[in-house]
Amino acid sequence: MKLGRAVRGSYLSLVFVFLYAPVAVLIVFSFNAAKSRSVWGGFTLEWYRKLFSNAEILSSLRVTLIVALLSAAIATLVATVTCIGLDGLTKRRRAVVMNLTYVPIVNPDLVTGISLMLLFVFLQLPLGFVTLLLAHVAFNIPYAILSILPKMKQLDRHLYEAALDLGAKPSQAIARVILPEIMPGVVTAMILTFTLSIDDFVISYFTSGASVSNLAITIYSMARKSVNPQINALSALMFLTVLVLLLVVNFRSNRDLGKTKEGRTR
Amino acid sequence: MRLRWLAYPYVLWTVVFTVAPLLLVAWFAFTAVQPDGSSAFTLDGFRSIVAGDRVPLDLLGLQEVFGLTVGVPLYVNVFVKSLQIALLSTLACLLFGYPAAYLLARRRARQRGGTDLLLLLFVIPMWMNALLRTYAWLALLEPNGIVNTVLAAVGLPKGQFLYNDFGIGLGMVYNYLPFMVLPIYSVLVKVDRSLVEAAEDLGADRRRVFTRVVLPLSMPGVMSGVNMVFMPAMTTFLIPNLLGGGRYMLIGNVIERQYMIARDWTTASALSIVLLVFVLASMRFMTRYEKGNEGGGVLL
Amino acid sequence: MAEGTRPILELVGVNKSYGDTQVLTDISFPIRSNEFITLLGPSGCGKTTTLRILAGFERPDSGDVLFEGASLLDVPPFKRRLNTVFQRYALFPHLDVFENVAFGLRLRKTPEAEVKARVAAALKTVDLDGYGKRWVDQLSGGQMQRVAIARAIVNGPEILLLDEPLGALDLKMRKEMQIELKDMQKRLGITFVYVTHDQEEALTMSDTVVVMREGVIQQVGSPTDVYNEPRNAFVADFIGESNILPARMEKDFEIAFAGHRFACVDRRRAEADVDVVVRPEDIVLAPPVEGGLNGVVTSVVFKGVHYEMIVECDGTEWMVHSTDQAAEGDRAALVFGPEDIHVMDRSPFSPDAHGILPADLAGRAARASADEGDPDR
Ligand SMILES: Nc1ncnc2c1ncn2[C@@H]1O[C@H](COP(=O)(O)OP(=O)(O)OP(=O)(O)O)[C@@H](O)[C@H]1O
Ligand SMILES: [Mg+2]
Numbered sequence: 001m002k003l004g005r006a007v008r009g010s011y012l013s014l015v016f017v018f019l020y021a022p023v024a025v026l027i028v029f030s031f032n033a034a035k036s037r038s039v040w041g042g043f044t045l046e047w048y049r050k051l052f053s054n055a056e057i058l059s060s061l062r063v064t065l066i067v068a069l070l071s072a073a074i075a076t077l078v079a080t081v082t083c084i085g086l087d088g089l090t091k092r093r094r095a096v097v098m099n100l101t102y103v104p105i106v107n108p109d110l111v112t113g114i115s116l117m118l119l120f121v122f123l124q125l126p127l128g129f130v131t132l133l134l135a136h137v138a139f140n141i142p143y144a145i146l147s148i149l150p151k152m153k154q155l156d157r158h159l160y161e162a163a164l165d166l167g168a169k170p171s172q173a174i175a176r177v178i179l180p181e182i183m184p185g186v187v188t189a190m191i192l193t194f195t196l197s198i199d200d201f202v203i204s205y206f207t208s209g210a211s212v213s214n215l216a217i218t219i220y221s222m223a224r225k226s227v228n229p230q231i232n233a234l235s236a237l238m239f240l241t242v243l244v245l246l247l248v249v250n251f252r253s254n255r256d257l258g259k260t261k262e263g264r265t266r
Numbered sequence: 267m268r269l270r271w272l273a274y275p276y277v278l279w280t281v282v283f284t285v286a287p288l289l290l291v292a293w294f295a296f297t298a299v300q301p302d303g304s305s306a307f308t309l310d311g312f313r314s315i316v317a318g319d320r321v322p323l324d325l326l327g328l329q330e331v332f333g334l335t336v337g338v339p340l341y342v343n344v345f346v347k348s349l350q351i352a353l354l355s356t357l358a359c360l361l362f363g364y365p366a367a368y369l370l371a372r373r374r375a376r377q378r379g380g381t382d383l384l385l386l387l388f389v390i391p392m393w394m395n396a397l398l399r400t401y402a403w404l405a406l407l408e409p410n411g412i413v414n415t416v417l418a419a420v421g422l423p424k425g426q427f428l429y430n431d432f433g434i435g436l437g438m439v440y441n442y443l444p445f446m447v448l449p450i451y452s453v454l455v456k457v458d459r460s461l462v463e464a465a466e467d468l469g470a471d472r473r474r475v476f477t478r479v480v481l482p483l484s485m486p487g488v489m490s491g492v493n494m495v496f497m498p499a500m501t502t503f504l505i506p507n508l509l510g511g512g513r514y515m516l517i518g519n520v521i522e523r524q525y526m527i528a529r530d531w532t533t534a535s536a537l538s539i540v541l542l543v544f545v546l547a548s549m550r551f552m553t554r555y556e557k558g559n560e561g562g563g564v565l566l
Numbered sequence: 567m568a569e570g571t572r573p574i575l576e577l578v579g580v581n582k583s584y585g586d587t588q589v590l591t592d593i594s595f596p597i598r599s600n601e602f603i604t605l606l607g608p609s610g611c612g613k614t615t616t617l618r619i620l621a622g623f624e625r626p627d628s629g630d631v632l633f634e635g636a637s638l639l640d641v642p643p644f645k646r647r648l649n650t651v652f653q654r655y656a657l658f659p660h661l662d663v664f665e666n667v668a669f670g671l672r673l674r675k676t677p678e679a680e681v682k683a684r685v686a687a688a689l690k691t692v693d694l695d696g697y698g699k700r701w702v703d704q705l706s707g708g709q710m711q712r713v714a715i716a717r718a719i720v721n722g723p724e725i726l727l728l729d730e731p732l733g734a735l736d737l738k739m740r741k742e743m744q745i746e747l748k749d750m751q752k753r754l755g756i757t758f759v760y761v762t763h764d765q766e767e768a769l770t771m772s773d774t775v776v777v778m779r780e781g782v783i784q785q786v787g788s789p790t791d792v793y794n795e796p797r798n799a800f801v802a803d804f805i806g807e808s809n810i811l812p813a814r815m816e817k818d819f820e821i822a823f824a825g826h827r828f829a830c831v832d833r834r835r836a837e838a839d840v841d842v843v844v845r846p847e848d849i850v851l852a853p854p855v856e857g858g859l860n861g862v863v864t865s866v867v868f869k870g871v872h873y874e875m876i877v878e879c880d881g882t883e884w885m886v887h888s889t890d891q892a893a894e895g896d897r898a899a900l901v902f903g904p905e906d907i908h909v910m911d912r913s914p915f916s917p918d919a920h921g922i923l924p925a926d927l928a929g930r931a932a933r934a935s936a937d938e939g940d941p942d943r
Contacts, residue, residue, distance in 0.1 A: 008369050011365060011366070011369065012366065012369050012370070012384070015362070015366045016387065016388075018440070019388065019391050019440075019443075020391065021406065022399060022402030022403055022405075022406060022440070023391055023394065023399075023402060025402060025405050025406055025412060026398065026401075026402045026405070029405060037404055037405035037408065037411070038405045038406070038408060038410065038411040038412045038415070039410065078275070078276060078279070079276075081272050081273075081275070081276075082272065082273050082275075082276035084269050084272050085269050085270050085271060085272025085273030085274070085276075086270075086273045087269070087270075088269050088270030088272075088273070089270050089273055097273065097276070097277060097280070100280040100284055100285065101280070103284050103288075104284055106546070106549070107542070108497055108498070108500075108501035108541070108542070108545055109498075109501070110501045110502075110503060110518055110521065110522070110538075110541075111288075111291070111501070111538055111541070111542050112287075114291065114521070114525060114534075114535075114538055115287030115288050115290060115291050115538075116283070116287050117525070118287060118290040118291060118294060118531075118535075119282075119283070119286055119287040119290055122290055134283075138279075138283040138284075141276070141279070160269075170269070174269075195393075199395060199396075201395065201396065201397050201504065202503075202504070206525070206526075216395060216397055219395070219397050219398065219401070220397055220504075223397070223401050223404075223508060224507070224508070231398070231401060234398075235394070235398045235401075235402070238394065238395065238398070239394055242390065242393040242394060243390060246386065246389075246390060246393065250386060458656065460652050460653075460654060460656040461656050461658060463621075463623050463643070463650075463652070463656070464650070464652055464656040464657075464658070464717075465658075465669070466622075466623075466642070466643040466644045467621060467643055467644070467649055467650045467718075468644075468649065468669050468670035468673060468717070468718075468721065469644045469645075469670050469673045469674060469721070470644055470669075470673050471642075471644050474673060478669070478673075479658060479660075482660040482661075483658075483659070483660055485660075
């Protein structure tokens with residue numbers, strides 16, 4: 001029994017070592033004075049200083065954030081409108097639309113990226129910021145729809161009619177009755193698409209062309225060119241950001257959970 | 267509700283951004299640009315796949331052990347090689363991931379409610395960009411990297427970990443392990459405790475409770491985990507490009523190079539179509555056994 | 567009844583708590599071979615916990631579980647010679663009906679031909695022959711129930727534990743299954759330990775009833791015993807409709823309650839504070855008489871076989887069951903014989919004594935109940 005517990009405990013520990021070792025190495029070597037990925041040469045903050053004056057990185061960071069914000073907003077808007085409309089379609093048509101929605105999710109990123117690139121070439125749109133944004137909107141919409149649709153399904157179909165009955169115009173009925181009900185799904189869609197956009201490399205790689213780079217593409221070309229500890233510094237910062245965000249989100253949802261539990265026992 | 271017109275713009279959107287691009291891949295696969303700039307129908311793309319230069323079939327080095335050389339077209343060789351690596355990585359993810367998922371789920375069942383801190387810890391590295399996670403392994407595995415330094419320090423011979431099957435496989439396992447663990451975990455935590463008790467009640471000891479009840483019940487999670495690992499492993503170009511040192515060819519980076527460097531779009535598109543059909547078919551094969559499970563839903 | 571036979575299974579002084587909550591307190595009772603014993607009590611009283619201790623899924627904090635005289639505590643569930651029918655069936659969703667039933671046999675490496683024969687026989691016993699190939703999610707609640715029973719009995723257990731097996735069924739199905747279960751128990755000669763919170767179910771099916779409340783056994787006895795001779799007001803109230811009143815023994819065979827003195831068949835210490843229960847069907851409505859227990863009929867409801875009437879006498883509501891109808895507003899006397907008055911010891915569940923005793927006794931009662939402190943109800 002005791003032996004079993006020790007084995008189980010150490011197995012999990014090993015898995016965690018495996019998961020975190022590379023991350024730890026990345027972070028430690030972001031403070032490395034030597035320009036090496038793996039030979040320690042003393043402590044320095046130089047790479048962080050260089051990072052913040054590296055125009056290429058800063059501009060691609062800007063591109064990443066702008067594309068993420070815009071594509072998340074557009075995709076969520078389109079998805080919200082679509083979900084409200086989907087409810088009125090016949091079953092057959094809705095099934096067709098939903099199957100089309102699943103295609104980009106099921107497709108390998110490689111194929112999605114290539115096919116969008118071919119589309120832009122075919123439409124003679126020069127690859128650049130616009131195509132990058134369009135591509136991100138394209139792969140984000142399905143995820144946004146899948147986040148909002150369950151909320152839409154929970155919605156009482158008569159709410160909208162009740163609002164009209166009480167004298168609301170359709171636009172008012174949507175704004176005052178439907179939207180508030182599906183809001184949690186909309187927020188989820190927003191967050192999800194934003195993170196997906198920030199995280200994407202493959203599709204951006206094929207659709208951004210030579211003139212525009214987002215962070216992922218910049219890192220990729222830096223990583224392939226030569227050893228550059230600025231990448232480590234960037235990784236460390238990104239990891240820290242993600243960590244803080246996750247902990248905050250988690251802490252908040254825990255607190256909310258605690259609240260509802262209390263509410264119930266009272 | 268009379269609001270169905272609100273869905274129509276999206277229908278148009280999917281036609282342009284989902285259907286048309288895929289049709290274009292097919293279009294490019296079956297056409298070639300003529301010297302005068304027009305496009306003409308051709309089967310050259312597919313022909314070059316099945317009738318390209320012959321190379322000895324690479325079976326992860328095993329062909330040397332058995333002393334057999336089979337000549338196959340270059341692209342077929344790359345395809346077979348990618349399939350081997352992807353399958354092996356998927357298997358490794360399953361072998362290492364299942365116990366991890368099982369232990370995490372067991373802890374979860376004991377603790378009841380609240381957040382599972384360990385699961386959170388498990389997910390956090392996933393939130394780092396795949397690029398960075400892969401890049402991190404370079405520092406560990408390079409010839410004078412940290413692993414070799416440690417090996418040398420304890421008096422063991424240095425090993426060659428990068429630019430070969432091992433390095434690529436490791437990169438895949440590292441990147442995709444969570445895709446295996448999370449679906450299995452999410453199925454395992456939902457396994458009704460009373461089913462385990464029922465099995466015990468009917469005479470099953472712990473081993474057989476596992477093999478006869480828990481394992482079969484977790485199969486949907488395993489299936490979706492296998493899917494979620496196999497597909498990106500089969501199609502990645504990032505991992506062979508970063509960890510392969512420019513020499514290592516898998517189907518993913520072959521296609522990427524054909525498009526971006528060689529610019530042979532006919533062959534590249536033909537390869538993409540073959541890959542897509544293969545991946546979708548294997549996925550379909552797997553999901554047949556997946557009864558109403560939403561495995562991927564736990565990722566975020 | 568199985569009085570003489572020695573217990574096959576026995577709980578001895580079992581205590582169990584989860585964290586700070588004591589769930590079972592000093593639970594002791596024997597389970598005799600071939601009897602149908604029922605644990606009865608309100609939700610949360612610890613019935614399931616008791617059953618889980620018998621099955622081996624929980625370990626008591628103290629006390630013992632004896633099987634034919636030897637402790638079972640260190641025997642894991644899979645080695646105990648008893649089987650459980652779970653509260654929510656717990657059928658294996660990845661197996662069809664046949665394989666669910668065959669599960670235990672296969673674990674014991676039973677030859678295939680025997681598996682086939684025994685599963686078929688078990689399915690026949692529960693009236694499900696021909697259902698072997700069905701998936702369990704294609705079954706109705708009653709059918710799932712019967713598969714769960716078949717899965718347990720096919721192993722030939724000496725004891726079958728059933729945790730509210732009919733809880734999820736509609737009334738008609740419940741009645742049918744009650745009869746079927748009882749029948750099966752007799753036919754197979756298996757000891758049934760049955761859990762329910764439905765008193766009618768407990769009374770109609772059992773040889774022995776164990777009445778529990780908040781982890782404490784209130785009474786163990788045959789259905790007739792617990793119905794006719796409830797040990798305290800809780801049992802009387804939980805088992806069937808009843809009129810429970812605080813009372814005081816005057817002397818042997820004489821008792822005072824509801825402002826009157828009555829002859830009774832019990833002997834107790836004089837002036838002992840007790841409770842009495844008078845069952846509604848034991849009361850007869852008669853024309854009012856001087857000095858009798860007179861009241862006004864305030865409600866009459868037809869219950870199919872009898873009328874259920876409420877009669878108010880001096881502020882106390884009596885429930886009366888009778889096949890003769892009275893009209894609302896009628897004045898009537900309540901009449902019952904000495905043998906219809908069941909005297910019980912006082913308990914924390916006793917009704918409030920105020921204003922019910924004859925005037926000359928009321929003062930004393932008030933003092934008594936003040937001494938009692940805070941009656942837990
Ligand atoms: N695992 C547990 N942890 C903490 N408390 C528990 C646990 N299991 C049961 N309890 C508590 O023990 C008490 C008895 O529970 P038990 O399940 O035995 O009741 P029961 O009589 O079967 O009720 P029901 O008729 O509702 O099934 C309840 O108050 C319950 O909340
Ligand atoms: Mg219970």
